[in-house]
Amino acid sequence: MxxxxxxxxxxxxxxxxxxxxxxxxxxxxxxxxxxxxxxxxxxxxxxxxxxxxxxxxxxxxxxxPDLKRGNFTDEEEEAIIRLHGLLGNKWSKIAACLPGRTDNEIKNVWNTHLKKKVAQREKKKAGAGSGDAGTPATAPLSSATSSTTTHNSSGGSDSGDQCGTSREPDATDVCPLQLEDMDVSDMLVDGAPPAAQPMPSPSSSSSLTTCVGGVEELIELPVIDIEPEIWSIIDGESAVARHGGDAAAPCTGTGTAVSTSEAEEAAANDWWLENLEKELGLWGYAEEDTQAHPDLLDHYTGLSPLCALEGDPVSTYFQTGPAAAEPELLVVVEPSAVLL
DNA sequence: AAAAGTCTCAACCGCCGAGGA
DNA sequence: CTCCTCGGCGGTTGAGACTTT
Known part of the structure; x- marks a missing residue:
């Protein structure tokens, strides 16, 4: 804009x-x-x-695809406050410890909510005059924030990638450190075995690296065979009636991380994309919208109504975050897509 | 019900460091 | 060693949504 x-x-x-x-x-x-x-x-x-x-x-x-949606939980907010106290405005590093959250998102939350929240706390604390051990987050905040901020803010690249390989010891090592200190260990990507604790996404994930106890972990990108359909959609060609499947179906039953049959694979791909379309507002495009985007009209007229959204776990995920959605889903991994 | 004020958040910017030529 | 390109970071902005008057 x-x-x-x-x-x-x-x-x-x-x-x-x-x-x-x-x-x-x-x-x-x-x-x-x-x-x-x-x-x-x-x-x-x-x-x-x-x-x-x-x-x-x-x-x-x-x-x-691995982004969380929805509001920050109290635990996440507390984690941000504490991490900010340690790291200052190193949003990418804070984000690295909060799976599914982006630095931009965290930055926004801090600037809009948490900064005030912390200020109020400190005010209260100052007024009360007694430093309560129950709120250790605020203790290092003022000093650590200012020091680390000015100290580290020599540019973005001390972080490089999130918890990247070449990094200063201070920041990324905070992840495991935080986990012990904080009661948010279940939320943070932690010492849990990477494979056993995938990102909390329906189709985790993209070709990203994330900080797992200081170890770089590759997150797998779900491969979606969308070429003919989506590219034709994108190009404004007439739609392929690809909506034969049941949107909520692919995740049922399998419960395994990786699908084995191509049919399931295709269903999972369609399913994921379908929900993404919903999230993007493409699904069940309203008439006025299709008038605004006539190239999509053909495609969407053949699809099921928007109401199919309701009750769909992945739609729920995209709208409110993974906690509300069934974690089980099919993840189709294409090795070539895993690497950056 | 309308206007004014406030808040939220997606997107932009410039800067910096890493890596390759 | 220097220069150039690229990716990434943190700060900032403003449109739209929401709340208050």
Missing amino acids: GRGRAPCCAKVGLNRGSWTPQEDMRLIAYIQKHGHTNWRALPKQAGLLRCGKSCRLRWINYLR
């Missing part, structure tokens, strides 16, 4: 501002198919009129 300062570089002819559902679909489809090894080149190759940064941000902050 043309926010912030003037463009730093020539971006004439590129779209800016909010992403349209079509752009989202196109980006998802491209990343599912090719991964994102080169953000710079991605928009061109994907046919998006966006800059690479914009694509990256959109993917990381919104489209990634």
Whole structure:
């Protein structure tokens, strides 16, 4: 939306501002198919009129399949407060300890809620005059925040990737450290065996690395065979009647992390994508919307109504977060998509 | 019911460091 | 060793949603 300062570089002819559902679909489809090894080149190759940064941000902050949705829990908020006390404004590092949350999201929550919350606490504390051990988060806050912030804010790259390989000892080592100190260990990605504790997403996940007890873990990207359908949708061609399956079906019964049959695989892929479409507002596109996006009309007229959404665990996941949804789902792993 | 004020959050920006040529 | 490209980070902005008057 043309926010912030003037463009730093020539971006004439590129779209800016909010992403349209079509752009989202196109980006998802491209990343599912090719991964994102080169953000710079991605928009061109994907046919998006966006800059690479914009694509990256959109993917990381919104489209990634392993993102949690919904409000922050109290535990998460407490974790953020404490981590902020230790790390300062190192949002990416804080985010690395909160699976499914993005640095942007955490930053927003801090700036909108938690900063006030902490200020109030300290005020109370100052007023009461007694430092209660029950709120250790605030104790290191003022000092640690300022010191670490100024100290570490020499740029983003001390973090590199989230809990990346080459990192300073201070930040990422906080993850395991926090786990012991905090009562949020069940929430944080922790010493639990990586394989035994996947990201809490319905289809975890993307080609990301995440901090697991200081160990870099590859999160697997669900592969969705969407090429013919989605690309045709994206290109505005007539729809393929791909909605034969039951949207909620694929996760039933199997309960295993990896599907074994191609049919299940395809069903899982359709299912995941279908729910993503719902999340993006593409599913059951209203008439006025299809008028605004006539290229999608053909596709959506053949699909089941929006009401199918209700009761669907994955829809619930996308709308409210994984806690509300059935964790079981099919994850189809394509090795080539796992690596960054 | 309408207007004004406040809040939320997605998206933009510039800067920095890593890595390759 | 220097330069260039790229990815990533943290700060900032503003449109839209929501609440209050």
